[in-house]
Amino acid sequence: MASVKAKDLRLKTADELKDRLSVLKKEQFNLRFQKATGQLENTARQGAVKTEIAQILTVLKEKAAASA
Template identity: 45%
Template structure:
């Protein structure tokens, strides 16, 4: 999901997106630990997606305050 799609979501939508990304990241970490993960770059992509969503959520909160 790119930034323009994330910016269109409200705070509840962003929170749900962060939660889903964190679950996905956890599952990828477990796959890596059991040596079932083929594409380790997915870990980096999900970690950065989480950071991107959190940044946009914080920007929206700062704009309201």
């Protein structure tokens, strides 16, 4: 999956970002579980998911600060 640009995230609504965050957290859990059981094939995906989660959280905080 291609990396997500911050400007693309800023165009989404807070609800869309929260939905994507939920999906990514579930994927992150599944990746950790696969790693623990020795079934993880694409180890780089863990870092990509972690980065995207951080980007989404940053954009959500920016939106919250702008509305306050």
